[in-house]
Amino acid sequence: MNKKARKVSVTTLREMKKSGENIAMLTSYDATFSALLDDAGIDVQLIGDSLGMVIHGQESTVSVTMENMIYHTQIVRHAATRSLVIADMPFMSYATPEQAMINAARLMSEGNAEVVKMEGGEWLAETIALLSSRGIPVCAHIGLLPQSVHKLGGYRVHGRDKASAEQILKDAKVVEAAGAEMMVIELVTRELAAQISKQISIPVIGIGAGADCDGQVLVLHDMLGIGGRYMKMCKDFMQGSSSIKNAIETYVAEVKTGTFPADQHGFD
Numbered sequence: 001m002n003k004k005a006r007k008v009s010v011t012t013l014r015e016m017k018k019s020g021e022n023i024a025m026l027t028s029y030d031a032t033f034s035a036l037l038d039d040a041g042i043d044v045q046l047i048g049d050s051l052g053m054v055i056h057g058q059e060s061t062v063s064v065t066m067e068n069m070i071y072h073t074q075i076v077r078h079a080a081t082r083s084l085v086i087a088d089m090p091f092m093s094y095a096t097p098e099q100a101m102i103n104a105a106r107l108m109s110e111g112n113a114e115v116v117k118m119e120g121g122e123w124l125a126e127t128i129a130l131l132s133s134r135g136i137p138v139c140a141h142i143g144l145l146p147q148s149v150h151k152l153g154g155y156r157v158h159g160r161d162k163a164s165a166e167q168i169l170k171d172a173k174v175v176e177a178a179g180a181e182m183m184v185i186e187l188v189t190r191e192l193a194a195q196i197s198k199q200i201s202i203p204v205i206g207i208g209a210g211a212d213c214d215g216q217v218l219v220l221h222d223m224l225g226i227g228g229r230y231m232k233m234c235k236d237f238m239q240g241s242s243s244i245k246n247a248i249e250t251y252v253a254e255v256k257t258g259t260f261p262a263d264q265h266g267f268d
């Protein structure tokens with residue numbers, strides 16, 4: 001483990017955005033992978049509620065509980081020495097600002113998370129402002145919102161029509177103004193993600209959003225080719241790698257150099 005490397009914080013991520021260094025982020029759910037990701041040079045580990053799918057074998061993230069998130073956050077954070085650790089707020093744990101504050105505080109004090117992530121744009125402004133004013137750093141998640149899959153009727157690319165693109169751009173501006181430290185933007189057109197990353201001063205991390213974001217995130221099991229699902233936005237980094245660590249190092253290198261995502265992983 002690289003004990004000497006400087007701990008990554010939200011300030012580091014802002015500096016990286018300013019200097020043009022791409023941010024490499026992956027999801028992480030346990031201590032063994034947490035140490036490996038740290039060692040391989042991952043900047044940010046996300047305890048994603050995707051654990052409902054890749055760890056619990058469910059069809060969506062909707063069944064994930066606060067207890068699940070606290071448990072996995074604790075064990076990931078325990079083994080992470082360099083990377084910033086972000087934890088997802090699970091479905092319905094932030095339906096009101098007060099509920100969000102209580103649950104975000106639990107993720108930080110019991111789970112030891114450094115940042116909490118919530119899915120939503122404009123409607124989350126009051127919640128983000130409240131949490132931020134109480135010292136809780138927030139990562140907003142805009143574009144495709146997996147927790148709303150049943151309302152959306154499936155997983156599809158967002159921002160393809162004018163109204164949807166304008167709403168997502170507005171969401172990005174509103175969450176930044178409300179005090180979010182960073183955002184994840186999922187499954188939107190390359191053009192829209194590039195426009196948002198340019199117009200917003202906080203780091204924008206893309207997944208299925210093209211190469212012009214300030215950083216990239218993937219679900220760990222998908223980029224290791226063990227997620228059991230094919231997705232155009234993903235790449236199997238185990239292909240041609242000699243070990244899991246080597247695959248993760250290759251992911252870091254390709255994100256840093258802008259080689260991943262390539263055109264074939266994005267959407268118009």
Ligand code: KIV
Nearest residue numbers: 027048049050184217
């Ligand atoms: O839960 C998760 O893994 C996520 C990523 C898709 C960004 O939110």
